[in-house]
Amino acid sequence: MPKFFVQSNQISGNNIQILGDNVNHIHNVLRKKLQDTIQICDQETGENYIAKIVEIQKDYINCQIEEKLNETTESNVEITLFQGVPKFDKMELIIQKNTEIGVKRIVPVMMERTIVKLNEKDKSKKVERWRKIAEIAAKQSMRDIIPEISDPIKTNEIFLFLDEYDVILVAYENEQKNTLKEELSKLKRKDNYKIGIIIGPEGGISEKEVQSFKEAKFSLISLGKRILRTETAGLVMASNIIYELEEGV
Numbered sequence: 001m002p003k004f005f006v007q008s009n010q011i012s013g014n015n016i017q018i019l020g021d022n023v024n025h026i027h028n029v030l031r032k033k034l035q036d037t038i039q040i041c042d043q044e045t046g047e048n049y050i051a052k053i054v055e056i057q058k059d060y061i062n063c064q065i066e067e068k069l070n071e072t073t074e075s076n077v078e079i080t081l082f083q084g085v086p087k088f089d090k091m092e093l094i095i096q097k098n099t100e101i102g103v104k105r106i107v108p109v110m111m112e113r114t115i116v117k118l119n120e121k122d123k124s125k126k127v128e129r130w131r132k133i134a135e136i137a138a139k140q141s142m143r144d145i146i147p148e149i150s151d152p153i154k155t156n157e158i159f160l161f162l163d164e165y166d167v168i169l170v171a172y173e174n175e176q177k178n179t180l181k182e183e184l185s186k187l188k189r190k191d192n193y194k195i196g197i198i199i200g201p202e203g204g205i206s207e208k209e210v211q212s213f214k215e216a217k218f219s220l221i222s223l224g225k226r227i228l229r230t231e232t233a234g235l236v237m238a239s240n241i242i243y244e245l246e247e248g249v
Contacts, residue, residue, distance in 0.1 A: 001050075002030060003039040003139050005146060016040050016051055018061040027056055037066065039142075046074060046144040074144045077193045077245045078104045080165070081234050082158055084111040084201035085118075088126065090231045095130050097231075099137035099147050102246075103238050106134070107161075108152040113203030118152060127151055155209050159216055161196065168196040168218045171233045172205060175222040180237060183219050184244050193245055199234045 004022045018026065018040070026032045034053055040063065041048045051063035081098055085091060085108045095106055110118070118126065130149045138146045162168070169183060187193065198218070213220065223236055
């Protein structure tokens, strides 16, 4: 069953009004008709509903709630990916696939070895596109939230997030001993985790950045004997973290 996101203010009592691009997608692409049912998720609360289409207009579709769903597809492991910005086709793939596997937030980072340059106009357009990609991937994978895609930051701004996480893990190709499994084993067992992971761009993380991460007490880890591409490393880390810590896996 297709799934669509709405804002809380689009839900009133037993009624849900669908607006924007979803109207065209439901009516003209999926060719849904009156009395057909769809799944609708409140983007702000993560609550899911099965709803019946009761009115179709050019600019909106009205639905009536038939059932509230109690199960969630969201993880008890909240992962933020701090991704060194690569070339843009790679960034789109990173956002799409990390959304599918359950990452909650993606923060593009303009690191020392980032090749691409963004002016304010380009940045605004790219972030808008990245957010749309996250929304489409969230629908496809039946997420209960659309992951937050932050505006790009600089490396030193990562330290402003330090207190938000149980641990911040840095994938570093020159780390020989410390592994992801060893770091996760140090975490105390609890109901919910907040974990940050840092991935460098195509050129990797600079020595200066590595030193600053060490001083901040971030955990540098090896991802194994082989060197992974920037678009692969975050997926490997996030999927292994979820495998180790997620309830019900």
